[in-house]
Amino acid sequence: MNTAVATRQAPPARAPGRQDFYDRIKPMSLTPLWETLHALVPREPQTPCVPAIWRYDEIRPFLMESAELITAEEAVRRVLVLENPAIPGRSSITQSLYAGLQLIMPGEIAPSHRHVQSALRFIVDGKGAYTTVGGERTTMYPGDFIITPSWAWHDHGNEGIGGSSEPVVWLDGLDIPMVRFFDAGFAENDDAKAQKVAVSEGNSLARFGHNMVPVKHDHRSPTSPIFNYPYARSREALATLQRQEAPDAWQGHKLRYINPLTGGSPMPTIGTFLQLLPKGFAGKTHRQTDGAVYSVVEGRGTAEIGGQRFAFGPRDTFVVPSWAPLKLSADDEVVLFSFSDRPVQQAIGILREAFLDEA
Known part of the structure; x- marks a missing residue:
């Protein structure tokens, strides 16, 4: 794993004679704003997080070793957390997001539970495992993007396909740090190890994935009614854009997943x-306040983050902290999945991004 060093803004020099005042007001739980204003209201984002990359080929042996140490049922979720190296011990990859690589072995079940934290899984390696969300099961394939809504029952299993089973690994992304910030976390274990499947596989995609919706559907939930966005469909959309349009100079051909109801x-x-990113793509520099986590689906290339270069390949994960300049390039044709806290920043009106022109 490689990292870059974050820069810090130094506090102003403390004038003599003030310390006695600070010492006297401290027992009253008072502090002087002028000593911390520079940090509380910075001229631009001053994240403690640093750029980093986790290379899958280096991590996979440790994932396999973890399967020998603990079962999926005992662990509840057998995950190696991707911690930002600048904020160890917080189980966070950015200030607001959690990420980890989860492993489920053939024949295992990760037992049913629910929590208020919203979760995504992006399938990285292997096929044939399933997840069941709210009574509907879906088989998972590499590149699939799958949602677990807040407070929805969910369990995972690995039965394989056609009698053939293999280890399956996916990238977990959750808003755990956000929920922790609000002290609003709840969780509950199910009475059964696995949910009873009550809905046929593919039901939600059939009902909501074709620009149509059942007439009587109650759409008040803020989470998409589709919980599996298959990679084959998403990849086809990108290929069509590539044939019909020139790539954006900063981001190539980039699409966002949507809630079809909203x-x-x-x-x-x-x-x-x-x-x-088309083969040979050399992107311009851009930056945004929503720190983002990237998973490499296809191809090899380079991410220059905050002035440091990270060569990436399939199944690698890298993080771009808030407001860190990012420049992407592609040796091969590259496909990248990413997630960020953008919806929250948009909702409260603080999102800012800059697309920088260079000679």
């Missing part, structure tokens, strides 16, 4: 995206 994000707290 046009907004599939989840109220996490935005998700898929983009294609």
